Amino acid sequence: MRPTPPEIYFATGALDIALCAVVFTLILVIKSLVDYSRTGPQLKDKIIKNYLTYTVFSVTRLAVYTYFLIFIQLLLGKSLYDAIVVIFSIQHDLTYALITACLFFFSATTYSFLKLLLYTPSTIISSWQYNVTRLYPIWNLLSPIGIKITGILLISFYFIPLVTALVISTYHSYSILQAYFATIILLSIITPRLTNFRRIKRRGNLQSANQPNILLIGTDTLRVDHISSFGYSRSTTPTIDELAKKSFCLTNCYTPLARTAPSLACLHTGILPQKMGIIDNFVDHSNTCIPDSALPKIFKENGYITKAISDWAGADLKKFNFGYDIVDTPEDQWNIKYYLRQGPMPLRLFLSLFSNNRIGKYLLPEIFYQAGNPLTQYLTNETINSISELATKESPFFLNVFMGTTHAPFGSEHPNYLKFSNGKYSGESKFVMFTYSDPNDVIDKQEQTVEAFDLDQIKNLYDGCIYNFDNAVKQILNHLTDTGLVDNTIVVIYSDHGTDFYENGVWGQGNTLFGRDHSARVPVIIHSPSYSAGIHIQQVTRQYDIAPTLLDLCNIPIPNGDGVSLKPLFENPHLDLNLPAYQETGIWLGDLPNMHPEHIRYPGLLELLDVPDISTGTLSIKPKFVPIIEKAKDRMIRKGKWKLIALPLNNRIEYFLFDMENDPDCQNNLTLQYPDIVKSLKNELAKHMSET
Numbered sequence: 001m002r003p004t005p006p007e008i009y010f011a012t013g014a015l016d017i018a019l020c021a022v023v024f025t026l027i028l029v030i031k032s033l034v035d036y037s038r039t040g041p042q043l044k045d046k047i048i049k050n051y052l053t054y055t056v057f058s059v060t061r062l063a064v065y066t067y068f069l070i071f072i073q074l075l076l077g078k079s080l081y082d083a084i085v086v087i088f089s090i091q092h093d094l095t096y097a098l099i100t101a102c103l104f105f106f107s108a109t110t111y112s113f114l115k116l117l118l119y120t121p122s123t124i125i126s127s128w129q130y131n132v133t134r135l136y137p138i139w140n141l142l143s144p145i146g147i148k149i150t151g152i153l154l155i156s157f158y159f160i161p162l163v164t165a166l167v168i169s170t171y172h173s174y175s176i177l178q179a180y181f182a183t184i185i186l187l188s189i190i191t192p193r194l195t196n197f198r199r200i201k202r203r204g205n206l207q208s209a210n211q212p213n214i215l216l217i218g219t220d221t222l223r224v225d226h227i228s229s230f231g232y233s234r235s236t237t238p239t240i241d242e243l244a245k246k247s248f249c250l251t252n253c254y255t256p257l258a259r260t261a262p263s264l265a266c267l268h269t270g271i272l273p274q275k276m277g278i279i280d281n282f283v284d285h286s287n288t289c290i291p292d293s294a295l296p297k298i299f300k301e302n303g304y305i306t307k308a309i310s311d312w313a314g315a316d317l318k319k320f321n322f323g324y325d326i327v328d329t330p331e332d333q334w335n336i337k338y339y340l341r342q343g344p345m346p347l348r349l350f351l352s353l354f355s356n357n358r359i360g361k362y363l364l365p366e367i368f369y370q371a372g373n374p375l376t377q378y379l380t381n382e383t384i385n386s387i388s389e390l391a392t393k394e395s396p397f398f399l400n401v402f403m404g405t406t407h408a409p410f411g412s413e414h415p416n417y418l419k420f421s422n423g424k425y426s427g428e429s430k431f432v433m434f435t436y437s438d439p440n441d442v443i444d445k446q447e448q449t450v451e452a453f454d455l456d457q458i459k460n461l462y463d464g465c466i467y468n469f470d471n472a473v474k475q476i477l478n479h480l481t482d483t484g485l486v487d488n489t490i491v492v493i494y495s496d497h498g499t500d501f502y503e504n505g506v507w508g509q510g511n512t513l514f515g516r517d518h519s520a521r522v523p524v525i526i527h528s529p530s531y532s533a534g535i536h537i538q539q540v541t542r543q544y545d546i547a548p549t550l551l552d553l554c555n556i557p558i559p560n561g562d563g564v565s566l567k568p569l570f571e572n573p574h575l576d577l578n579l580p581a582y583q584e585t586g587i588w589l590g591d592l593p594n595m596h597p598e599h600i601r602y603p604g605l606l607e608l609l610d611v612p613d614i615s616t617g618t619l620s621i622k623p624k625f626v627p628i629i630e631k632a633k634d635r636m637i638r639k640g641k642w643k644l645i646a647l648p649l650n651n652r653i654e655y656f657l658f659d660m661e662n663d664p665d666c667q668n669n670l671t672l673q674y675p676d677i678v679k680s681l682k683n684e685l686a687k688h689m690s691e692t
Helices: 014-034 045-088 094-119 119-125 132-140 146-170 175-195 238-244 260-269 295-301 337-341 345-351 357-361 376-390 439-446 456-481 543-552 567-571 623-632 673-692
Strands: 215-218 248-254 305-310 327-328 397-401 490-495 521-526 535-537 580-582 636-637 640-647 653-659
Touching: 014 045, 014 094, 014 345, 045 094, 045 146, 045 175, 045 337, 045 345, 094 132, 094 146, 119 345, 119 535, 146 175, 175 357, 215 376, 215 456, 238 456, 238 490, 238 521, 248 543, 248 580, 260 295, 295 305, 295 397, 295 543, 305 337, 305 376, 337 580, 376 397, 376 456, 376 636, 397 456, 439 567, 456 490, 490 543, 521 543, 543 567, 580 673, 640 673
Parallel strands: 215 397, 215 490, 248 535, 305 327, 305 397
Antiparallel strands: 248 521, 490 521, 580 636, 636 640, 640 653
16 A cells, blocks of 8 residues: 655645745735826825825725635646645645746636626726737637637646546545545535526516516616617617617616716606715715605615615615615715725736626625626526516516626627727727726827728627627516516616717716707617506606606605606607706816817816815815806706707806707807897706706
8 A cells, every 4th residue: 555645745846836825925916016007087296194104004905805816726736736645645845836826816717807808898908908919819819619628638738637636535545635635626616616606597476566676777977879679770779679669768868977977866856966975986985865755765665675786886776775675786986995995907917817706795895896797697697687686576576787897998709899990990999998097098089080090890899788788687687477467567778878079079977068969869669467558758857856766667656856757648748848957067077179268167077076074085066166166057948849058268158059859969159149049948957057
């Protein structure tokens, strides 16, 4: 009987492995500190100084997780060498053990990098310090089948020696080795199953409630005119198109302010966000109270289970107290401490390779939920799991899933980022709007003209994101049918706002009120089992009409608010409600291109921002700048075919009147031709401003 080599016990070489992990971690940390950069607005030194200790803590925290990941992989690599020693009955050599451990670590890391580069390249690019075109030759070699085969080979090269060594140690009654290899094999098998997200496949509806369920499926920054059934030339939304055929589609629904926080606030309450003091995304935690008329609170009072699910784009669903029973979203994204916890690029990039799982979500949520990281399939699975769970409850549910799928930097999951792109494109925006990944560059580009962008490619990426979202809707609706809930569920497809692609000289959302209102108009599709006709409602509606409409469809009393129920339109689509829609611009990051030379201006974003409460780290606007920001906002009222824009100049307000039916691009100012209409709309706009 062969003697048990004591050198290959678990403890052998463990200290050397630990020291090796320290070396690799230090290399990453030093690299991170030398080229230190972080996410979020790069605030001035007087603010950053308040968080020097917190910065050290944040980097140390990420370094500890990095060390742990490296150590585990090196340890697994060493166990592979130990297995080889047992199989071939050779003398254990510490040098070869360390070499094998390092090769295993580099192989696992490289494989994770390549897999991420193929399936979600925007995750790589969001933490990439170098010219992104360096990745293209590598990416050209990748394919799903290649990644799959490589993964199978790596698993085989790992498990075959371990299993063989386990059999040999069992045959020779090496109890310690037997326990050692059995433990390694067991952990290697169980860990992926415990950490990966899985979809619950549960069928059957046990609900006994008569009230309909409410399922809201939203995506950030979705333009009305990029939906196929709304007239777009590309087939971006085949699933949504089918749903639209039996739904009510609002094609001229306006958000009062094309930024996420104000839009979500008015969507949930039926109240203008200005009345709640939410005039942009930078809201301090002391001002996040929401009226009791918020939809989740009202539905909960009427026996509903309420839940919200989102990625980085929907952090406001947790920041604001809308009254959900369950909120599965990240923390507030507009927070300096949150950005610091995401750490410098090299550490963030390494951790992102291994954090797209349950452990990453709970231990490293800042990495898991990093802005620009496509989580569409994860959110789809979580929504399906939630529907499966809620289907077993007697109470109806109000479920809202809000995705960042169509938000800049327009990175989507494989193969959707290739869906509409030119395969020969070789610029920096091959996978994602690359100039968006650096926070300083975001502000700089805000002030530049269209020549600074590969606009055609960016639109291709954007349409791929929309197709990605449509596929998520398809999976969710199919599961709704599988669980037997489809005939008792009101489904709403929505967005918070749209975006501009330089149709009016600017890009982004909420920066201009001219043109076809690409930012201001939001797509809303309401499917109720009580109605089967597919109707496109062309007349002006408002985002804050959605809340009273849903309550009315569920026969729940509507509280006082600014919105009105659109249910009468469902009964009589030809009814003209003659609703006025109001819109104002958001906070500009800097001077916009083509801005009127006399337009009221204010400092750039970095000078506007402050952290009033150092302990929370929440970003907000300095109070001294609020009056000038309010004064500088462009404002608009749309009523029927008429749109009146008020442009605040240094010594006056200049008005523009447009006929949106005959001049949707807003080329002909008709203020002189129709003075009575101008006067009427000015009075309504003035009344609206005095009330808000």
